[in-house]
Amino acid sequence: xxxxxxxxxxxxxxxxxxxxxxxxxxxxxxxxxxxxxxxxxxxxxxxxxxxxxxxxxxxxxxxxxxxxxxxxxxxxxxxxxxxxxxxxxxxxxxxxxxxxxxxxxxxxxxxxxxxxxxxxxxxxxxxxxxxxxxxxxxxxxxxxxxxxxxxxxxxxxxxxxxxxxxxxxxxxxxxxxxxxxxxxxxxxxxxxxxxxxxxxxxxxxxxxxxxxxxxxxxxxxxxxxxxxxxxxxxxxxxxxxxxxxxxxxxxxxxxxxxxxxxxxxxxxxxxxxxxxxxxxxxxxxxxxxxxxxxxxx
Numbered sequence: 001x002x003x004x005x006x007x008x009x010x011x012x013x014x015x016x017x018x019x020x021x022x023x024x025x026x027x028x029x030x031x032x033x034x035x036x037x038x039x040x041x042x043x044x045x046x047x048x049x050x051x052x053x054x055x056x057x058x059x060x061x062x063x064x065x066x067x068x069x070x071x072x073x074x075x076x077x078x079x080x081x082x083x084x085x086x087x088x089x090x091x092x093x094x095x096x097x098x099x100x101x102x103x104x105x106x107x108x109x110x111x112x113x114x115x116x117x118x119x120x121x122x123x124x125x126x127x128x129x130x131x132x133x134x135x136x137x138x139x140x141x142x143x144x145x146x147x148x149x150x151x152x153x154x155x156x157x158x159x160x161x162x163x164x165x166x167x168x169x170x171x172x173x174x175x176x177x178x179x180x181x182x183x184x185x186x187x188x189x190x191x192x193x194x195x196x197x198x199x200x201x202x203x204x205x206x207x208x209x210x211x212x213x214x215x216x217x218x219x220x221x222x223x224x225x226x227x228x229x230x231x232x233x234x235x236x237x238x239x240x241x242x243x244x245x246x247x248x249x250x251x252x253x254x255x256x257x258x259x260x261x262x263x264x265x266x267x268x269x270x271x272x273x274x275x276x277x278x279x280x281x282x283x284x285x286x287x288x289x290x291x292x293x294x295x296x297x
Contacts, residue, residue: 011103017067022051034119038066064212145252152252166210188270242271
């Protein structure tokens with residue numbers, strides 16, 4: 001299987017790090033990851049499964065995470081003030097991150113792509129579909145929500161995970177990740193502590209920037225409700241959500257599916273706010289089936 005390894009592309013004022021799996025001759029599938037999570041949050045196993053289904057898989061680091069540009073000069077937003085309604089310290093919006101994704105397609109010479117987003121990445125994918133509808137051939141929104149504050153609210157335990165103090169070194173970063181996924185992960189599936197440790201260590205080695213995570217979180221907290229805009233999405237859409245998601249309640253996924261005309265909804269019993277290995281084959285099958293339907297194959 002073809003695998004490019006990590007490359008970078010200039011998108012406006014930022015550099016976006018990305019890598020691809022599979023043949024560039026196949027339909028492109030853009031994977032957008034969530035808050036505080038680098039592109040390695042998309043398991044390589046899933047990327048290879050999708051490529052084996054005949055897709056050209058592209059995963060990338062959002063701005064302020066991983067090997068993409070970190071906006072150090074933007075400072076650290078006051079998240080508590082943002083939560084209280086003061087937006088003066090917020091340097092960018094999720095719409096800007098959706099524009100980054102569109103710009104990456106430009107840099108790769110792609111007119112459009114099938115788009116899959118997880119958590120915050122689902123919000124970005126939704127915005128890409130509403131802001132740049134001609135660029136999206138199908139939409140898959142995983143463990144995400146519409147931005148309506150009445151749905152998708154986190155459990156109190158999950159809020160604690162979001163607001164926990166940042167790690168100060170590699171070992172504390174690994175321990176923090178293990179503790180976090182014990183709270184937000186999938187209770188119906190075996191907890192892959194070794195995998196969490198490995199990814200957390202690799203993420204720390206690639207880039208550790210709590211301030212960048214705060215800037216991403218501020219963008220999430222200040223994004224308007226997308227429900228009305230989602231009603232104008234015309235591409236085939238799949239919404240996937242864990243029935244036991246404590247970070248983004250399953251009501252967020254149900255609301256997303258209800259907002260997009262004709263959207264399919266897959267609620268996975270036992271799944272929380274992660275991508276359990278046992279779910280990956282089903283996820284690859286459902287996404288590839290959606291792509292085939294969208295492309296008339």
